[in-house]
Amino acid sequence: MLKKILCAAVAGGTILLAWATPEERGKEVFVKRCSGCHAPDLNKEGPRLRGVYGRKAASSPxxxxxxxxxxxxxxxxxxxxxKWLSDPDAMAPDTDMAFRLADGKERKAVIAYLKSLGSR
Ligand code: HEC
Structure with missing residues (x-):
């Protein structure tokens, strides 16, 4: 906790936890950018994402x-x-996911977070 406070840097309104693990940073990204449409265990506007890593696309019942x-x-x-997060429409034209995550570092972190969620 102390380490996190010491390393927190405010940049452009974003709190960057410099020494946080990729999964922790990915969770921040998820909460900020994805949770309007997604939750780990609940279908919202987008499908539930626990276990999505390693799963076939479009296979959540x-x-x-x-x-x-x-x-x-x-x-x-x-x-x-x-590829999906940088441009869903390029991968699946006419997809219902109208969102892009342009920042490569944020994509990497959020993918690490999704991977860490495991399956259920
Ligand atoms: C504006 C709402 C919205 C936002 C924001 C959004 N998504 Fe989505 N997402 C969707 C919808 C809707 C689908 C289903 C797309 C379809 O059926 O074409 C989807 C599908 C997905 C899928 C495929 C799931 C599967 O079961 O195959 C993944 C992975 C995904 N989103 C990850 C994310 C991540 C990570 C973020 C944040 C960085 C995010 N999405 C932000 C709406 C959103």
């Missing part, structure tokens, strides 16, 4: 995916998630 995502037929890993 009880979520109404777009045809675009359903026909992708890929499995989520570092490379596919990075």
């Amino acid at each position: 009880e979520f109404a995916y777009s045809e675009a995502l359903k026909k992708l037929g890929i499995r989520w890993d570092d490379a596919s998630l990075d």
Whole structure:
């Protein structure tokens, strides 16, 4: 805790926890950027994301995916998630996810967080 306070730096309104683990930084990104539409264990506007890492795209039961995502037929890993988050529409034209995460460092951190969630 003390370490975190000492290392917290405020930059452009963002609190960067300089020595936090990638998973911790990824959780911050998730809360800020994704949680309006996603939760680990609850389908919201977007599907629940616990266990998404390693899972087939569009395979969470009880979520109404777009045809675009359903026909992708890929499995989520570092490379596919990075591509998806940088431009979902380029990967699956007409997807329902109208959001991009332009910052590569934030993408990397949030992917580490998704991976750390494990499955249930
Ligand atoms: C504006 C709402 C919105 C935001 C913000 C958003 N998403 Fe999504 N997301 C969606 C929707 C809707 C889908 C389903 C897309 C479809 O069916 O085409 C989706 C799908 C996904 C999928 C594929 C899930 C699966 O089961 O195949 C992943 C992974 C994902 N989002 C990650 C994220 C992450 C990580 C963030 C934050 C960096 C984020 N999303 C931000 C709405 C959003």
